[in-house]
Amino acid sequence: xxxxxxxxxxxxxxxxxxxxxxxxxxxxxxxxxxxxxxxxxxxxxxxxxxxxxxxxxxxxxxxxxxxxxxxxxxxxxxxxxxxxxxxxxxxxxxxxxxxxxxxxxxxxxxxxxxxxxxxxxxxxxxxxxxxxxxxxxxxxxxxxxxxxxxxxxxxxxxxxx
DNA sequence: GCCAACGTTGGC
DNA sequence: GCCAACGTTGGC
Numbered sequence: 001x002x003x004x005x006x007x008x009x010x011x012x013x014x015x016x017x018x019x020x021x022x023x024x025x026x027x028x029x030x031x032x033x034x035x036x037x038x039x040x041x042x043x044x045x046x047x048x049x050x051x052x053x054x055x056x057x058x059x060x061x062x063x064x065x066x067x068x069x070x071x072x073x074x075x076x077x078x079x080x081x082x083x084x085x086x087x088x089x090x091x092x093x094x095x096x097x098x099x100x101x102x103x104x105x106x107x108x109x110x111x112x113x114x115x116x117x118x119x120x121x122x123x124x125x126x127x128x129x130x131x132x133x134x135x136x137x138x139x140x141x142x143x144x145x146x147x148x149x150x151x152x153x154x155x156x157x158x159x160x161x
Numbered sequence: 162g163c164c165a166a167c168g169t170t171g172g173c
Numbered sequence: 174g175c176c177a178a179c180g181t182t183g184g185c
Contacts, residue, residue, distance in 0.1 A: 007171090032169095033180075056171055113172080131178040133170045 001161045003049040003139040005127050006102065009056040015064035015107055024104035025069045029077045030085045031099060036136040040100045041072045049160040050102055051139060051147065053127065061112035062147065065157060070101035108152045121146045
């Protein structure tokens, strides 16, 4: 089963905020990048593993593990003129932005960028690429296994389904 | 289809 | 707050 890394600003939705949500699940609203949207729309399936990454904060890095809880459906914020994610070119008849639901699995220790970069096993991770800004990136099975098993010691999750 | 201008992301 | 890197827009 595919695995993903998803960035969230902890001031917006942190791993703790996710854990506190009803059903410990949130719609992944606000994505306004076509590549990231296409991953959600075309590739993400219920049960996929997610590395929950904190960005735009003092200590960017992996902060927890989550899972995809619902396949893609329209992002309501695109229709709301009061939302900062409002898109005047979208309409309920012709939605432009969709998102999946993401559900809490567990908190982890914070695995920061310098630590991620220090491991040759992770050298090809998209999130570590120079200038990368994509908020959703695929994670290779061996990368998942290394991070979850080696770095986090979550051996029960290292072979994700 | 090109490409300059602009806006955004995100680490530092 | 700075700035490199990238994506999007829109004139041509």
